[in-house]
Amino acid sequence: MSATEGRAGIGSLEVDGVARVFRTGAREVRVLRGVTHRFDVGKLTTIQGASGSGKSTLLHIIGGLDKPDAGSVRVDGRDLYSSGRDGLARYRNRRVGMVFQAYHLMPDLTALENVALPSLIGGRAAMDRARELIEAVGLGDRTTHLPGELSGGEQQRVAIARALVNGPDLLLADEPTGNLDSSSGKAVLELMLDLLSGRGLTAVLVTHDAGVASLGHRRLKLADGRLNEE
Ligand SMILES: Nc1ncnc2c1ncn2[C@@H]1O[C@H](COP(=O)(O)OP(=O)(O)OP(=O)(O)O)[C@@H](O)[C@H]1O
Ligand SMILES: [Mg+2]
Numbered sequence: 001m002s003a004t005e006g007r008a009g010i011g012s013l014e015v016d017g018v019a020r021v022f023r024t025g026a027r028e029v030r031v032l033r034g035v036t037h038r039f040d041v042g043k044l045t046t047i048q049g050a051s052g053s054g055k056s057t058l059l060h061i062i063g064g065l066d067k068p069d070a071g072s073v074r075v076d077g078r079d080l081y082s083s084g085r086d087g088l089a090r091y092r093n094r095r096v097g098m099v100f101q102a103y104h105l106m107p108d109l110t111a112l113e114n115v116a117l118p119s120l121i122g123g124r125a126a127m128d129r130a131r132e133l134i135e136a137v138g139l140g141d142r143t144t145h146l147p148g149e150l151s152g153g154e155q156q157r158v159a160i161a162r163a164l165v166n167g168p169d170l171l172l173a174d175e176p177t178g179n180l181d182s183s184s185g186k187a188v189l190e191l192m193l194d195l196l197s198g199r200g201l202t203a204v205l206v207t208h209d210a211g212v213a214s215l216g217h218r219r220l221k222l223a224d225g226r227l228n229e230e
Pocket of ligand 2: 055056057
């Protein structure tokens, strides 16, 4: 399978009554208060919301990184957080590609090694796929650069290539353009949309930016702990 082809994708993704409360000392912050949504498979859904509204929290819950206090995440009809440690790890590594706001690249690995890393952890031969993806994001001439030697936009493109290296079924992107100026942000978004179209990938992108949110096939808004159609 070629890294730029991907596979059929996810069958269904639903969140149902998801709640999350954070306790810091005596303070309690009820961030998500019953989030319910059936995501469109093979489409891009954008979630807009103010800073602190719980966008990252929800994305981490969908990505298998943070267990909700109540409610469920069902992937292909199965409850994600009932799948055990191994099931969750497999889901995170094999099925989900995550793009974080702050890139999260390994500073001592080259651009190419950063892209290949998730598939090395997965135990599969990876360098060819990584090379193909780094070409696809337009960084074929930056493979041996360290993250510190790349611009913000270039680092985010490395992060997008890394998110795609295992041929994920689900791409989750947290403010992928939040740290970029408008022209490199636009270039990164166009690249993501290009990579998504034709792959049948289900994608969820969170942003506080209305312009970015308007790119979604479906546009949702997170406010007061709930998710609603725009
Ligand atoms: N681990 C944690 N412990 C305590 N409080 C937390 C934790 N994670 C998040 N919060 C709180 O939950 C709220 C939602 O945080 P979250 O990061 O999901 O917001 P966000 O919508 O992604 O915001 P931004 O647009 O600024 O990234 C915030 O008030 C935050 O302080
Ligand atoms: Mg956030």
